[in-house]
Amino acid sequence: MILTVTPNPSLDRTYEVPSLDRGEVLRATGDRVDPGGKGVNVSRAVAAAGVRTTAVLPLGGAPGILIAELLTAQGVDVTAVSISGQTRSNISLAEPDGTLTKINAPGPELTPEESLLLLDTVRTHSGAADWIACCGSLPRGLPPEWYADLVARAHDAGARIALDTSGPALLSALPARPDVIKPNAEELAEAVGRPLATLGDVVKAAEELRALGAGAVLASLGADGQLLVEESGTYYGTAEAGAVRSNVGAGDASLAGFLIAGGAGPAALASALAHGAAAVRLPGSAMPTPADLNPSAVTVTQDVPLDLPLSEPAQRSNRQRQARRA
Known part of the structure; x- marks a missing residue:
């Protein structure tokens, strides 16, 4: 069983538009509403694969009620922590060439x-989980150290932790030794x-984060594929995605x-690549089913081309990173 924790879930509305013209009335050619948030999407993808999953998340107001209903309909067990505030709603505008504009x-x-x-609820359900994915x-x-507290509590219950967050929250959690991080x-x-x-x-950056406490680093590199750096070795993989429809939730x-696929080794990396490539071919934040996967399009090797330049070097401004993070 894979348990997910999403401290800041959302109700995601995606509109497909012919083009994004500022100041104009845009007429959508398609639209969908999905439960959102990184951990929520992980649970949706796990459920779509036929694996049991529980989503722990704070929910409030009408959007929170709808998120719980949508997740239940998709086969996700929902453990809601009632909050006094209203769960957020996000908007995404998807253009035909795959360009996505998000308002979070x-x-x-x-x-x-x-x-x-929320911490106590995760601790209560940790004993039944093989993995806990803490995301977003x-x-x-919540202070930056909140994830560190959660990781420590979950480890005490014997669960393995996958952490997908960034900035101070990521750095603060590393001393608690999450089993895998996914930047x-x-x-x-x-x-x-x-x-x-x-x-x-x-590779060097991933090794530095492992030295700070991460058990393994699964790095998503967009069109350049993914890199897995763990105790058993370093693995690099790519996948042919084809036409990109939406990259929401692909990571x-x-x-x-x-x-x-077990959360370690080349087979797990290949599964990650296949699922990510399938997701970008789907509308909005739809999650792939086994029928959407194309394992033959995936290549994984331990012969890492270290001199390979990234197609989009990671050197954007902090302001851009902050805008994309949530």
Whole structure:
């Protein structure tokens, strides 16, 4: 069983538009509503693969009720922590060429009592989980050290932890020794405080985070594939995705694929790549089913091309990183 924790979930509305023209009335050619948040998407992808999953998340107001209903309909067991604030709603505008414009709301502010209840709820359900995926930004009211506390509590219950967050929350959690972390190239560059221009730079940065406490690093590199750096070795993989329809939730589907396949080694990396490539071919934040996967399009090797330049070097401004993080 894979348990997910999403401290700042959302109700995601995606509109497909012919083009994004500022100041004009845009007429959508398609739309969908999905339960959102990185951990929520991991649970959706796990459920779509036919594996049992429980999503622990704070929910409030009408959006919270709808999120729980949508997740239950998709086969996800929902353990909701009731909060006084209203769960946020996000909007995405998807253009035909795959360009995505996102508007992420800040979300509610959790009280100290709600924060503690969320931690206690995760601890209560940790014993039944093979993996706990802790994912996404922290809402207002939770300090950067909150994930570190959660990781420590979950480890005490014997569960393995996958952490997908960034910035101070990521760095604060490393001393608690999460079993695997999943940064993208920009988040990895931010964590080590320097730009990453080649695959070799990514390997060095991943090793630095392992030295700080991460058991393994699963780095998402967009069109350049993924890199797994763990105790058994370093593995690099790519996948032919084809036409990109939407990349919303693709990284979350990738993490789900990694955990479903055991969360370690080249086979798990191949599963991560197959799930991520399948997700970008789907609309909105739809999660892939086994029928959507194409394992033959995936290549994984231990012969890592360290001199390979990244197609989009991770050296964007902090302002851009902050805008993309939530």
